[in-house]
Amino acid sequence: MITRRLFCAALAACSLLAAGASQAQERFITVASTTSTEQSGLFGHLLPIFEKVHGIKLRIVALGTGQALDMARRGDADVVFVHDRAAEEKFVAEGYGVKRQEVMYNDFVVIGPKADPAKALGRDILEGLRRIEAAKAPFVSRGDKSGTHAAELRYWKAAGVDLAAKKGAWYRDTGSGMGPALNTAASMNAYILADRGTWLSFRNRGELGIVVEGDQKLFNQYGVILVNPAKHPHVKQADGQKFIDWVVSAEGQKAIADYKIGGEQLFFPNARR
Amino acid sequence: MNAWLTMENLGLTEGGTRIIDDVSLALGAQRTVVLGPNGAGKSTLLRLIHGLLHPSGGTLRWARPVSQAMVFQRPVMLRTTALANVVYGLKLRGLAADECERRARQALAHVGLERLAKRPARLLSGGEQQRVALARVWALEPELLILDEPTASLDPASSREVERIINEIAASGTRILMTTHNLGQARRIAEEIVFIDRGRIAEQTPVAEFFKLPRTAAAQDFLQEEMP
Amino acid sequence: MTEFNDAFLTAWQLLALSDARLSAIAWLSLRVSLAATLVACVVGMPIGALLAVGRFPGRRVLIVLFNGLMGLPPVVVGLLVYLLLSRAGPLGQFGLLFSPEAMIVAQAVLVTPIVAALTRQVIADEWSEYREQLRSLGASRSRAAATLLWDGRFSLSTAALAGFGRAIAEVGAVMIVGGNIDGVTRVMTTTIALETSKGDLPLALALGFILIAVVLAINAVAYALRGWAERHWG
Numbered sequence: 001m002i003t004r005r006l007f008c009a010a011l012a013a014c015s016l017l018a019a020g021a022s023q024a025q026e027r028f029i030t031v032a033s034t035t036s037t038e039q040s041g042l043f044g045h046l047l048p049i050f051e052k053v054h055g056i057k058l059r060i061v062a063l064g065t066g067q068a069l070d071m072a073r074r075g076d077a078d079v080v081f082v083h084d085r086a087a088e089e090k091f092v093a094e095g096y097g098v099k100r101q102e103v104m105y106n107d108f109v110v111i112g113p114k115a116d117p118a119k120a121l122g123r124d125i126l127e128g129l130r131r132i133e134a135a136k137a138p139f140v141s142r143g144d145k146s147g148t149h150a151a152e153l154r155y156w157k158a159a160g161v162d163l164a165a166k167k168g169a170w171y172r173d174t175g176s177g178m179g180p181a182l183n184t185a186a187s188m189n190a191y192i193l194a195d196r197g198t199w200l201s202f203r204n205r206g207e208l209g210i211v212v213e214g215d216q217k218l219f220n221q222y223g224v225i226l227v228n229p230a231k232h233p234h235v236k237q238a239d240g241q242k243f244i245d246w247v248v249s250a251e252g253q254k255a256i257a258d259y260k261i262g263g264e265q266l267f268f269p270n271a272r273r
Numbered sequence: 274m275n276a277w278l279t280m281e282n283l284g285l286t287e288g289g290t291r292i293i294d295d296v297s298l299a300l301g302a303q304r305t306v307v308l309g310p311n312g313a314g315k316s317t318l319l320r321l322i323h324g325l326l327h328p329s330g331g332t333l334r335w336a337r338p339v340s341q342a343m344v345f346q347r348p349v350m351l352r353t354t355a356l357a358n359v360v361y362g363l364k365l366r367g368l369a370a371d372e373c374e375r376r377a378r379q380a381l382a383h384v385g386l387e388r389l390a391k392r393p394a395r396l397l398s399g400g401e402q403q404r405v406a407l408a409r410v411w412a413l414e415p416e417l418l419i420l421d422e423p424t425a426s427l428d429p430a431s432s433r434e435v436e437r438i439i440n441e442i443a444a445s446g447t448r449i450l451m452t453t454h455n456l457g458q459a460r461r462i463a464e465e466i467v468f469i470d471r472g473r474i475a476e477q478t479p480v481a482e483f484f485k486l487p488r489t490a491a492a493q494d495f496l497q498e499e500m501p
Numbered sequence: 502m503t504e505f506n507d508a509f510l511t512a513w514q515l516l517a518l519s520d521a522r523l524s525a526i527a528w529l530s531l532r533v534s535l536a537a538t539l540v541a542c543v544v545g546m547p548i549g550a551l552l553a554v555g556r557f558p559g560r561r562v563l564i565v566l567f568n569g570l571m572g573l574p575p576v577v578v579g580l581l582v583y584l585l586l587s588r589a590g591p592l593g594q595f596g597l598l599f600s601p602e603a604m605i606v607a608q609a610v611l612v613t614p615i616v617a618a619l620t621r622q623v624i625a626d627e628w629s630e631y632r633e634q635l636r637s638l639g640a641s642r643s644r645a646a647a648t649l650l651w652d653g654r655f656s657l658s659t660a661a662l663a664g665f666g667r668a669i670a671e672v673g674a675v676m677i678v679g680g681n682i683d684g685v686t687r688v689m690t691t692t693i694a695l696e697t698s699k700g701d702l703p704l705a706l707a708l709g710f711i712l713i714a715v716v717l718a719i720n721a722v723a724y725a726l727r728g729w730a731e732r733h734w735g
Binding site: 030044047059061062073074075076177180183198201203205232234 | 587588589590593594596598599680681682683685695697698699700701702
Binding site: 320323325342343345348349350351352353361362365366393394395396409 | 630631633634635636637638639640644648651652654655733734735
């Protein structure tokens, strides 16, 4: 029964493969974070430095801020590293987070067609948005309850544009991450609010360029929170706290400042120690 | 002749057609061949007796419980060796592995296929496959062997070989109940002929008498057509 | 179509340099999807065989159910498995979320109905041919199912391959339960999704070509093996 033996050998090999898929137990913490930090390459830069110092691996799950916080609420992360202050404070107030600490900021930019049909070019985010709406120029929104989406909605409100009333064919709610939304904007030649980091590492730019930048209001604060072990006892409290302590330490802050794309610094450390 | 099987008013209706129609028959011969035109219900009758089909009416009464086995027109060979095909039937009877193998080898030797024991069964010729099928049932040592046109798709040489094996099985004391299209074969094997026509038993006659002068017109027509 | 040229070029470069990260990702993809397919076969093939051979109430309903579940959306499976494995879920205490095991579970759930439904088809055809012979030899229905599974092993390889193809090509389920963690749960399809969202379309497409090549190669090997086995066993 040569084939039967072969068959059994194949089965055994497959089982070994399956067993091999389980990684050797290593020391790690799970960080729920945002696409902006992951896709800009910041974590790729920070991970090896932190691991070298503390021997702890970081497993980054990159989602929108809203999703990241929900994931942590379910107890599926040890640390959250996101950028929506109001949502973060609510998270802590509900008892899911121990304490919110500010880490760094980056800034949002308005990306749009280089030809700038809405004449939105400038420093003033609110004026820029008003002009885009007035021209009914195509605008792509994340629409995914991410930190960037929350920020965009705040800017529209501050600009006095009532989206509920003014929403039309020009305003495209895509319900997607930063990258996919940028891909959509590039193919439609539309305006879009993006974080600078993702924009700088984004390749498929088409005819798009930066239209509005430098407004104080565009600064985007990142916070880091340890998930509350009182709610989820399995949270790796000690190792999670080690990461938080490191990222707000002088050493961690310098590592953040050192990360550059094309000579341009993406994230500006501003932890209060 | 004591009947080992008695059928009373046996019927099978399928989709409104009466395939077996009110058959009452007592089988007592050691070697019985069922003859009849195509579609007369020969195979169906065999399947009813073997238990593969359930009658829609009437009764089948065995004089005493009889172990039986069946050989089909087209042997079904599993994708394994000839030997393993024979072993398979024995295993289903719950025999120990070494006993299965011993009896399977013996049965293959009986049908003259010992040297092909390790060959993939499906790659054997049609005649060799039918002989493996015979070895498979022979190994089970049934008291009754039912054969449905066992040589219909074989060449004359294979056909003769299969016939020889059937005779040997019969000689070992196993009762034979078979159908065939080959009247010469029927004559050589049978003690008694059961002639069936359109689902009904036309006659049940000793073989010599049947081939000399059948009792019914239907059987006479049949013989005339089949033997030019 | 500069994207296509770029993609081909990038694919060749990645292969020529035998990029270590790429091979780790491709290897993880293979391991996860092969393991999921194995689980799906162990579970799905007996189910398919019993659906083909068995006679029990609700059989027809189950057949329709499994045929329908062949089209399970991966995202839905991902979400269900996520909710099961999440710390707040019923199986949360095992901490399996965001691990290769979680991806194996999700893909196995996705693929089992495919394997079961295709197996049922294969075995039902065999059963119509073997039925009388097996019953005559005295095989019970469950024994017949086991016999037919072994006897139909070459045809069943197609069911396994279809399952594997579905597993290795899907992104929705592994993205959710794996989390696309670099070096831990990042597989070919999630990498492609990531590179697409980074706007690096040529790289994403190049990875797509490599994925297709891997799947084709596995199918070619399986096809050759099956051909050899069928010639050998008839």
